[in-house]
Each structure stands twice: as C-alpha cells, then as structure tokens.
Amino acid sequence: MTSPASSSEVKYLIESSEGNTFDVSGAALRQSNTFNAMFLNIGADGPIPFTDYNEATLKKVFEYCEHSVNEENYSGPKHQDDLSKWDLNFFNEMDQKMFIDVINASNFLDIERLTSYCCERIARMLRGKNTQEMIKVITLPTAEELEAKQKVEEKKAAAAKKVAEKAAETAEKTETLEELPVQQLVQTTRNKLTRKYLSFSNE
Amino acid sequence: MSSPFPLLRLPGVILCEVFKSLSIGEKIQLSLCSTKISTQINNAQFYSHNVIVNQDFLSHKIRIHSENNKDVFEIFICPDIGKNHNSNTQRCPIACCTVPVIFIPTGIKIFWKIYSEGFLSVIQHLLKVFQCKISININCYCSNLFQQTISKLFDLQLEFRTLTIKIQHLTIYNNLGRVEDLRIFSLPDPEFIPVFTSWPQKITIMNSAWFTLEYLLTCTCTRIFLEDSLLGNEDLDEILKNWKAGGFPNLEYLYIESQRISDNGSTILGVNLLKLRGKHIKNNDRSKKLVTKLSTKFGFERIEMSVTVV
Structure with a gap:
C-alpha cells in the first residue's frame, strides 16, 4: 500500500510488467517527474503500476534514484567525464538491452538526471566520428522495425493518456475529500494509514 | 556495449537530446x-539561430559555423569526374540522391555531377537540419554559378541572413523581404535603372551614386549604409524634414558618405552643416529622437543618424 509522501521514510510499492511488486523510498521516487505529477500529492491506493517495464529494469532505475538521493541537487546535464566512479560502474555493468530498457523507463518516469546521463553516453558513442565511423557504431533499422517502433510508441502514448485520465479522476476525488468536514477527513486519512501499516506488516 | 547500437529504436525525445549535444559537424555527419536518421534529425527541429550557413561559390565551399566561430564544419562541392575518388569514398544520401563523399579533417568533400544542383541540394539538406538562415559570402557576387543558384534559393522561399549581390541582379530577386542584411555592389551602368519592389531589413550599398533621394524616401529598412553617395546638403534637409514629419518609420540608423555634403553655406533644418554635429532632433510628435554625428575621411563627409524611441 502507498500513501502521500511526507518524508523520505515513506515507502511505495511498485508493480512491474511481471506483476511483481517491490518497494522504493519516497525520496527516490520523487526524482521521477511522472510520479510527482500523478501521485505525489494525492497518494495511490495499492501498488503503483509501471507495468510497461520489467522488474530488473525498474529496480535498476530506482537503484540509481536511491543512490542519487544524497547527491547535491541536479543542475543540468553533466559531461561523461564528470561522472563519479559509482555512476560509471552503474552504466558499465549494463548490457545493451538493459541500457535501452533503462533509457526507455527513465524517459517514461521523467527522471532528468538519469535520462541526461544516458543521452550523454549515447552521444559519446558518436562524438568525434565521421559518417563512415558512425555507421559502424549504430544499427540502421529496417522498415519493419521502424513500423513496429511506431506502433509501440502509439501504444505507450495511449497508455500514458489512460494513466493521466485516471490520475485526474483521483485528483477530482481528492478535491471532494477536501470539501468533507474535518472530522471525516481525519478518519479517511487514518484509514489510509492503517491500510499502509497493515500492508507493511503483512510483508 | 560493443555490438552496433540501435539508435533509431530510442524514443524521439531521447534522440532529440542526443542530437542536441552533438557539434555542428557531428550532426551533419x-x-x-541514412535518410531515416536524417528525417529524425529534421524532426528534432533545431531552431539554431546561432548556426550560420555561409555559401562561398568561388571556392565551392559551404561553411557552417556557430556565431562565435568555435564550432565550424566545411563542405566542399567537387565535380564528380570519377577519378578523384579513393578507398575512403563513401556514398551518402542527400536530398533523394546518393553521392560520393570523402571525409577530411575540417569537414567533407561531396562530389556532384552538376555544381549548382549540388549546392542547392546540400543547402536544402543543411537548412532542414539546422532551420537557420543562409549567408552568401562577399566574394561570390561575380561567380556565374551565383546568379542561377541564388535565384533558385529565392524560388524555394528561403530566408537569407546576409546576401551580397551586384546591382544588376536586383531584377532577379523578387522578394527582398526575406533578406536580413542586403549588400549591393554597384558597377556604373547608366542603362540600368534599379527597381525595388520590396526592401530587406538592412541595406548597405557600395558606390551608391545611383541611389537618389527618391529611392531613399521609399526605403523601409531599419539600417541604411550608403557609401560613395551623391546626396548633398539639400537632400539631407529633405531627409530630416521627412523623418520629422513621420517618414522613415522603421529607421534606426542611417549612414551617408558623400563628397557633396559640405559646409557650403546652405542650411539643413535651418542651421549650417557643422551645427548639426552631435545635434539632438525630435520628430514632430516627439516620440522619437535622432542624434547626428559628423566626420570626414579622404575628402568624404560622413553623417550618421541614430534614432531612438523617446
């Protein structure tokens, strides 16, 4: 169970494409602008479904977020040379498939720092090369692959639209809650917190 | 990650970020x-106002550079006679053609059967990538290739940052409104009567003897530079009276260099020429102020007028 974040101690449950759930700290999750826009102020009942991405990818993304919680505030893209040893290890231990999955997930979750480092890493593959050398570094997709990519992007856009609509619906409900008498509002919040504690003790 | 990277499988936003961080040369390379990558780069819509595509017809070179000249890439258009290719020649897609390209340290050499077609295709390719204006180098106004190519660029409705032309070319270019800074080289030709159907934002005329008061009074440019002019004190008087009455609504700066401007006793706005030095003049509705500056060089009197809104 999840609840609105007020401190870094709060944990949120994340659901992957396999249906597995794992918890992520509120502080780490708040690095995702998508999360902030959809759930931060209104909370979420049950695990947050990021079901377009598998568990390994999401864990990798949130591993990065957990690590950068204590780093200084993000101040725009860094050059690859400025990356810490930890950052370099983080990227180096990924194979290409995982790297692409991480970029896609980071892009969807809108985690600025991670997305920007991923972009810089890709740019570095191309930097200082001429056309001939670039062609050796990148794979040029077939027409079928491009068509498939377009379909996936359309599907994702539709899914994101659905999530946004759901979030808007929840926000409307929250607004209704705000109109309730204070006593009733306290009781509702208490019920939510109880559900959250029960959820953690069950684990 | 040693296997080839599937760049185009990445989402458009990511691709855009990657492209953004590349230099001018890397973006072009x-x-x-491939055409697909080129399309993706064009879709990224780099409104790169700081990128200047500088076309130099004499050396058959297109120089693409940033405003501060730190990021530079050169493209040479060479005649494709087949003999000059080597093992490093690669065929690359540009504007629906696949042409031989050789990579050199400062840029690339592109081989094209017809020069003008090569220039046009490369320019169009570059303008799609950078969404910027084009500048035509000052030394190219006499090139034969120049006239037909610029005319075609005008037909394509492209915008020019700077354009240097011969006065005789004025008739060819139908919409000077698309030119930010027009520089005209004038060669004496009494037979030719220039006609302006539209004006650029700024105009510089070298040897402007033909540019009479009648032309000037219809000029809507913001900055006007007239070198070797034949305008005299009476013309200055007329110009200032016209400005005071609301003429030259766009004018910010006017520079006239003429041997006919002199302290010959005739008056300009009721005073003699020397009294105009550093004079502040307000227009009739007092919304604008004009400051004059006088100087002399090689026997030419030079007058500068700077206009500010009050």
Whole structure:
C-alpha cells in the first residue's frame, strides 16, 4: 500500500510488467517527474503500476534514484567525464538491452538526471566520428522495425493518456475529500494509514 | 556495449537530446548516415539561430559555423569526374540522391555531377537540419554559378541572413523581404535603372551614386549604409524634414558618405552643416529622437543618424 509522501521514510510499492511488486523510498521516487505529477500529492491506493517495464529494469532505475538521493541537487546535464566512479560502474555493468530498457523507463518516469546521463553516453558513442565511423557504431533499422517502433510508441502514448485520465479522476476525488468536514477527513486519512501499516506488516 | 547500437529504436525525445549535444559537424555527419536518421534529425527541429550557413561559390565551399566561430564544419562541392575518388569514398544520401563523399579533417568533400544542383541540394539538406538562415559570402557576387543558384534559393522561399549581390541582379530577386542584411555592389551602368519592389531589413550599398533621394524616401529598412553617395546638403534637409514629419518609420540608423555634403553655406533644418554635429532632433510628435554625428575621411563627409524611441 502507498500513501502521500511526507518524508523520505515513506515507502511505495511498485508493480512491474511481471506483476511483481517491490518497494522504493519516497525520496527516490520523487526524482521521477511522472510520479510527482500523478501521485505525489494525492497518494495511490495499492501498488503503483509501471507495468510497461520489467522488474530488473525498474529496480535498476530506482537503484540509481536511491543512490542519487544524497547527491547535491541536479543542475543540468553533466559531461561523461564528470561522472563519479559509482555512476560509471552503474552504466558499465549494463548490457545493451538493459541500457535501452533503462533509457526507455527513465524517459517514461521523467527522471532528468538519469535520462541526461544516458543521452550523454549515447552521444559519446558518436562524438568525434565521421559518417563512415558512425555507421559502424549504430544499427540502421529496417522498415519493419521502424513500423513496429511506431506502433509501440502509439501504444505507450495511449497508455500514458489512460494513466493521466485516471490520475485526474483521483485528483477530482481528492478535491471532494477536501470539501468533507474535518472530522471525516481525519478518519479517511487514518484509514489510509492503517491500510499502509497493515500492508507493511503483512510483508 | 560493443555490438552496433540501435539508435533509431530510442524514443524521439531521447534522440532529440542526443542530437542536441552533438557539434555542428557531428550532426551533419550523422544526418548523412541514412535518410531515416536524417528525417529524425529534421524532426528534432533545431531552431539554431546561432548556426550560420555561409555559401562561398568561388571556392565551392559551404561553411557552417556557430556565431562565435568555435564550432565550424566545411563542405566542399567537387565535380564528380570519377577519378578523384579513393578507398575512403563513401556514398551518402542527400536530398533523394546518393553521392560520393570523402571525409577530411575540417569537414567533407561531396562530389556532384552538376555544381549548382549540388549546392542547392546540400543547402536544402543543411537548412532542414539546422532551420537557420543562409549567408552568401562577399566574394561570390561575380561567380556565374551565383546568379542561377541564388535565384533558385529565392524560388524555394528561403530566408537569407546576409546576401551580397551586384546591382544588376536586383531584377532577379523578387522578394527582398526575406533578406536580413542586403549588400549591393554597384558597377556604373547608366542603362540600368534599379527597381525595388520590396526592401530587406538592412541595406548597405557600395558606390551608391545611383541611389537618389527618391529611392531613399521609399526605403523601409531599419539600417541604411550608403557609401560613395551623391546626396548633398539639400537632400539631407529633405531627409530630416521627412523623418520629422513621420517618414522613415522603421529607421534606426542611417549612414551617408558623400563628397557633396559640405559646409557650403546652405542650411539643413535651418542651421549650417557643422551645427548639426552631435545635434539632438525630435520628430514632430516627439516620440522619437535622432542624434547626428559628423566626420570626414579622404575628402568624404560622413553623417550618421541614430534614432531612438523617446
């Protein structure tokens, strides 16, 4: 169970494409602008479904977020040379498939720092090369692959639209809650917190 | 990650970020990898106002550089006679053609059967990538290739940052409104009567003897530079009276260099020429102020007028 974040101690449950759930700290999750826009102020009942991405990818993304919680505030893209040893290890231990999955997930979750480092890493593959050398570094997709990519992007856009609509619906409900008498509002919040504690003790 | 990277499988936003962080040369080199990549780069819509495509017809070179000249890439258009290719020649797609390209340290050499077609295709390719205006180098106004190519660029409705032309070319270019800074080289030709159907934002005329008061009074440019002019004190008087009455609504700066401007006793706005030095003049509705500056060089009197809104 999840609840609105007020401190870094709060944990949120994340659901992957396999249906597995794992918890992520509120502080780490708040690095995702998508999360902030959809759930931060209104909370979420049950695990947050990021079901377009598998568990390994999401864990990798949130591993990065957990690590950068204590780093200084993000101040725009860094050059690859400025990356810490930890950052370099983080990227180096990924194979290409995982790297692409991480970029896609980071892009969807809108985690600025991670997305920007991923972009810089890709740019570095191309930097200082001429056309001939670039062609050796990148794979040029077939027409079928491009068509498939377009379909996936359309599907994702539709899914994101659905999530946004759901979030808007929840926000409307929250607004209704705000109109309730204070006593009733306290009781509702208490019920939510109880559900959250029960959820953690069950684990 | 040693296997080839599937760049185009990445989401458009990511691709855009990657492209953004590449230099001018890297963007061009990448755009030549395939038509699909080129399309993606064009879709990224780099409104790169700081990129200047500078076309130099005499050396058959297109120089693409940033405003501060730190990021530079050169493209040479060479005649494709087949003999000058080597093992490093690669075929790259540009504007629906696949042409031989050789990579050199400062840029690339592109081989094209017809020069003008090569220039046009490369320019169009570059303008799609950078969404910027084009500048035509000052030394190219006499090139034969120049006239037909610029005319075609006008037909394509492209915008020019700077354009240097011969006065005789004025008739060819139908919409000077698309030119930010027009520089005209004038060669004496009493037979030719220039006609302006539209005006650029700024105009510089070298040897402007033909540019009479009648032309000037219809000029809507913001900055006007007239070198070797034949305008005299009476013309200055007329110009200032016209400005005071609301004429030259766009004018910010006017520079006239003429041997006919002199302290010959005739008056300008009721005072003699020397009294105009550093004079502040307000227009009739007092919304604008004009400051004059006088100087002399090689026997030419030079007058500068700077206009500010009050």
